Amino acid sequence: MRKDYITWDQYFMGVAKLSAMRSKDPGTQVGACIINAGKRIVGIGYNGLPQGCKDDEFPWGNEGDFLQTKYPFVVHAEANAILNATTNLKGSTMYVTLFPCNECTKLIIQSGITEIIYESNKYQSSKEHEAAVKMLKASHVNFRQIQVGELRYDKIT
Numbered sequence: 001m002r003k004d005y006i007t008w009d010q011y012f013m014g015v016a017k018l019s020a021m022r023s024k025d026p027g028t029q030v031g032a033c034i035i036n037a038g039k040r041i042v043g044i045g046y047n048g049l050p051q052g053c054k055d056d057e058f059p060w061g062n063e064g065d066f067l068q069t070k071y072p073f074v075v076h077a078e079a080n081a082i083l084n085a086t087t088n089l090k091g092s093t094m095y096v097t098l099f100p101c102n103e104c105t106k107l108i109i110q111s112g113i114t115e116i117i118y119e120s121n122k123y124q125s126s127k128e129h130e131a132a133v134k135m136l137k138a139s140h141v142n143f144r145q146i147q148v149g150e151l152r153y154d155k156i157t
């Protein structure tokens with residue numbers, strides 16, 4: 001039997017990372033993968049524009065006038081994963097490449113997801129992060145950080 005197979009955490013975070021690679025955002029690419037209690041993938045998403053909004057007709061910058069930035073337009077990866085879900089999400093787990101913002105946190109809680117496994121926490125000193133953590137704790141949604149590193153395509157044969 002092979003001994004160097006990947007763990008469930010590496011597998012599902014790997015799927016989230018693969019999903020993030022579909023993002024057109026030049027700044028931050030985020031991917032999310034939701035699994036049910038039976039370790040089946042039930043939702044997947046990345047940060048991108050809503051249906052019908054063409055990637056080359058909207059701004060991708062992050063500075064200047066609000067309407068000239070991506071912020072009012074991009075659907076967050078977690079929201080897309082929840083909206084793409086194929087089943088009820090009660091008791092499910094979300095793997096996400098970036099700690100969810102406060103807005104995604106509300107959706108996660110309301111959808112019934114009870115665990116978040118994330119990798120990057122690059123906005124941990126923001127007020128949004130503080131609000132997200134406060135809501136997650138109040139709602140008893142568990143969260144933990146894992147580091148799985150870079151996806152290696154040369155390992156796929």
Ligand SMILES: O=c1ccn([C@H]2C[C@H](O)[C@@H](COP(=O)(O)O)O2)c(=O)[nH]1
Pocket residue numbers: 025027028029030046047048062070074075076077078098099100101102104
């Ligand atoms: O919970 C989150 C938070 C952010 N995102 C997306 C939204 C944007 O496309 C990028 C953030 O861009 P920055 O240039 O790092 O400000 O990440 C998300 O999908 N989920």
Ligand SMILES: [Zn+2]
Pocket residue numbers: 076077078100101102103104105
């Ligand atoms: Zn968000």
